[in-house]
Amino acid sequence: MSIEVKHLSKTFGKFAALRDVSLRVNDGELVALLGPSGSGKTTLLRIIAGLETPDPNPECEILFHDSSVTGDPVGKRGVGFVFQHYALFRHMSVFDNIAFGLKVRPRSQRPAKNEIRDRVNRLLKLIQLEGFGNRYPSQLSGGQRQRVALARAIAVEPQVLLLDEPFGALDAQVRKGLRDWLRRLHDEIHLTSVLVTHDQEEALEVADRVVVMNQSKIEQVGTPEEVFHHPANQFVMEFLGQVNIFHCRVKEGKASLGELTFEYPQYDGMHEKDAAVYMRPHELDIQKTSGGAAGLTAQVARLNPAGAIARVHLTLASGDGIQVDVSQERFRELGLSVGDTVFVYPKNARIFIPDYAI
Amino acid sequence: MSQAISNTKKVAQAPKLYASAAKIRGATDEPTWVKYLLIATTIGFLTLFLFVPLVAVFVEAFRKGVGAYLASFSDSSAIAAIKLTLITAGIAVPLNLVFGLAAAWAIAKFEFLGKSFLITLIDLPFAVSPVISGLIYVLLFGMQGWLGPWLESQDIQIIFAVPGIVLATIFVTFPFVAREIIPLMQEQGTEEEQAAITLGASGWQAFWYVTLPNVRWALLYGVILCNARAMGEFGAVSVVSGHVRGQTNTIPLHVEILYNEYNFVAAFAVASLLALLALVTLAAKSIVEARIHSSTPESLEPTPAEVSA
Numbered sequence: 313m314s315i316e317v318k319h320l321s322k323t324f325g326k327f328a329a330l331r332d333v334s335l336r337v338n339d340g341e342l343v344a345l346l347g348p349s350g351s352g353k354t355t356l357l358r359i360i361a362g363l364e365t366p367d368p369n370p371e372c373e374i375l376f377h378d379s380s381v382t383g384d385p386v387g388k389r390g391v392g393f394v395f396q397h398y399a400l401f402r403h404m405s406v407f408d409n410i411a412f413g414l415k416v417r418p419r420s421q422r423p424a425k426n427e428i429r430d431r432v433n434r435l436l437k438l439i440q441l442e443g444f445g446n447r448y449p450s451q452l453s454g455g456q457r458q459r460v461a462l463a464r465a466i467a468v469e470p471q472v473l474l475l476d477e478p479f480g481a482l483d484a485q486v487r488k489g490l491r492d493w494l495r496r497l498h499d500e501i502h503l504t505s506v507l508v509t510h511d512q513e514e515a516l517e518v519a520d521r522v523v524v525m526n527q528s529k530i531e532q533v534g535t536p537e538e539v540f541h542h543p544a545n546q547f548v549m550e551f552l553g554q555v556n557i558f559h560c561r562v563k564e565g566k567a568s569l570g571e572l573t574f575e576y577p578q579y580d581g582m583h584e585k586d587a588a589v590y591m592r593p594h595e596l597d598i599q600k601t602s603g604g605a606a607g608l609t610a611q612v613a614r615l616n617p618a619g620a621i622a623r624v625h626l627t628l629a630s631g632d633g634i635q636v637d638v639s640q641e642r643f644r645e646l647g648l649s650v651g652d653t654v655f656v657y658p659k660n661a662r663i664f665i666p667d668y669a670i
Numbered sequence: 671m672s673q674a675i676s677n678t679k680k681v682a683q684a685p686k687l688y689a690s691a692a693k694i695r696g697a698t699d700e701p702t703w704v705k706y707l708l709i710a711t712t713i714g715f716l717t718l719f720l721f722v723p724l725v726a727v728f729v730e731a732f733r734k735g736v737g738a739y740l741a742s743f744s745d746s747s748a749i750a751a752i753k754l755t756l757i758t759a760g761i762a763v764p765l766n767l768v769f770g771l772a773a774a775w776a777i778a779k780f781e782f783l784g785k786s787f788l789i790t791l792i793d794l795p796f797a798v799s800p801v802i803s804g805l806i807y808v809l810l811f812g813m814q815g816w817l818g819p820w821l822e823s824q825d826i827q828i829i830f831a832v833p834g835i836v837l838a839t840i841f842v843t844f845p846f847v848a849r850e851i852i853p854l855m856q857e858q859g860t861e862e863e864q865a866a867i868t869l870g871a872s873g874w875q876a877f878w879y880v881t882l883p884n885v886r887w888a889l890l891y892g893v894i895l896c897n898a899r900a901m902g903e904f905g906a907v908s909v910v911s912g913h914v915r916g917q918t919n920t921i922p923l924h925v926e927i928l929y930n931e932y933n934f935v936a937a938f939a940v941a942s943l944l945a946l947l948a949l950v951t952l953a954a955k956s957i958v959e960a961r962i963h964s965s966t967p968e969s970l971e972p973t974p975a976e977v978s979a
Binding site for chain 2: 397399412416
């Protein structure tokens with residue numbers, strides 16, 4: 313079932329949480345809403361669920377499967393909602409938590425007792441918590457609680473699944489495991505899902521498409537590959553992954569940075585302007601000797617070889633810091649030590665001119 | 671191998687560590703004599719001011735034997751006082767249960783204008799002297815009061831009658847239930863109710879199956895305290911009652927009358943009922959308190975199953 317929102321705005325007092333946001337989530341897709349805190353991602357999710365109402369606006373619409381649910385209350389929308397802090401019913405056993413949504417149905421739609429029992433048991437198996445039915449939420453770990461919350465949400469066979477920072481309160485190890493499990497689960501049941509997260513690794517790894525949000529607006533929508541490698545603007549470039557930023561001037565399609573010159577024919581004929589050049593740490597190469605080609609001269613300030621790649625922190629002649637990631641192999645080959653003078657060659661660089669993004 | 675060696679070393683050192691720990695005083699420990707002095711002072715004070723008076727009530731009540739004690743309750747005005755007290759508590763406590771729950775629900779789960787004013791207002795009966803509470807009703811419903819003439823013309827009597835006693839009791843005992851559950855409801859927030867509603871529950875179902883069970887022990891605690899106060903209230907009730915024997919006397923008022931008549935055995939016998947109520951209340955309160963503590967969530971400790979999963 314597809315989800316679509318059109319021209320959604322939401323203000324809390326004087327604070328605009330969402331400003332004219334439109335988005336379409338296709339049937340069976342898992343979409344991540346990614347952004348810093350206060351970017352409006354949770355508000356968007358809660359409006360989709362019906363837990364918040366958007367500002368009144370005749371153009372504003374919320375569509376499930378292309379039919380409007382704008383005025384429908386939460387209970388009628390058929391959404392499964394998973395809360396960051398689980399929101400399990402603390403006085404109910406795991407079994408009763410999962411069965412809750414089925415038990416509160418009107419008598420005519422309520423499944424028979426043994427049918428409810430069978431369904432809950434199947435779900436307990438799905439979340440790998442067989443035999444935990446009699447426990448209470450306080451007797452479970454964070455990861456187990458979140459899985460129970462997920463089972464409770466899908467027990468009512470919702471049309472869409474909405475997850476609000478579902479792994480935000482868990483520690484790194486459990487989070488990674490649960491994230492992989494969620495992706496496998498999604499591949500099994502193909503429920504249209506929207507996941508809110510501020511963790512870019514989570515979004516890039518789990519989602520089919522990523523919606524990058526900032527300051528109450530959507531900055532970019534695309535596959536993880538698209539948003540990471542082809543950021544639409546400065547914010548997305550800075551928000552996803554690490555990046556070195558240099559400020560320079562662009563003149564007649566050329567940006568100069570020390571001895572380096574980058575050609576940008578698309579800016580040809582434009583007046584001289586301030587611009588920012590972005591280079592990712594892994595898109596830079598280090599040489600110990602100048603190969604004759606134009607590069608940046610720098611001094612090694614700090615080395616951090618712990619990890620899959622080695623991090624080299626350099627200081628440019630201008631005093632700016634710069635980070636370069638090299639493979640462990642290349643790191644051994646270079647044999648760097650602090651204080652060495654090296655030459656940096658960019659393999660790729662992106663330029664953004666304020667109000668003139670590519 | 672080295673692991674084993676270091677282990678045996680630790681074991682060998684352990685007794686020494688304990689021995690030295692006994693000599694070193696903790697940062698918040700006091701010398702022994704200070705400890706005992708404090709404990710003795712506390713016990714002495716409690717004995718003198720709480721325990722002895724409590725025992726005295728029963729001693730005085732039984733001074734002329736069990737027969738005289740029991741005879742005090744066969745008096746028709748004593749029976750009437752007990753009945754009236756039960757009726758008053760029977761009306762005031764359920765009403766305050768409903769009012770308190772409604773007020774707490776509104777305050778904890780919704781945002782609205784004048785909320786902090788409402789919270790302050792709930793505490794008013796605690797802040798004001800019970801005598802004033804009684805006088806408020808006299809001023810409102812008394813013969814010279816605002817509504818007095820109209821009530822008189824309708825032939826409705828509130829002051830110096832049972833309705834006045836019930837009203838004054840409701841006023842005085844209102845904060846108990848509300849104050850007990852407001853902090854708990856605020857702490858619990860609204861996420862569980864939101865979860866219930868996304869799962870298709872109606873507002874009533876969310877209240878009945880989620881909100882109410884979550885506060886049930888605190889609610890019971892509030893009801894116990896409310897009941898104790900409703901049965902024991904003297905000041906406010908005294909002002910509105912009129913002290914008509916056999917008609918508008920509650921147990922505390924009856925005790926006062928008996929005492930003023932120098933009928934000490936009967937006074938203490940009836941007073942012993944209130945003392946017993948106090949003891950039962952304390953016992954119930956500590957049982958409920960234990961339940962409140964055991965129902966709060968424990969820390970997030972991963973179970974073995976979590977580690978394997």
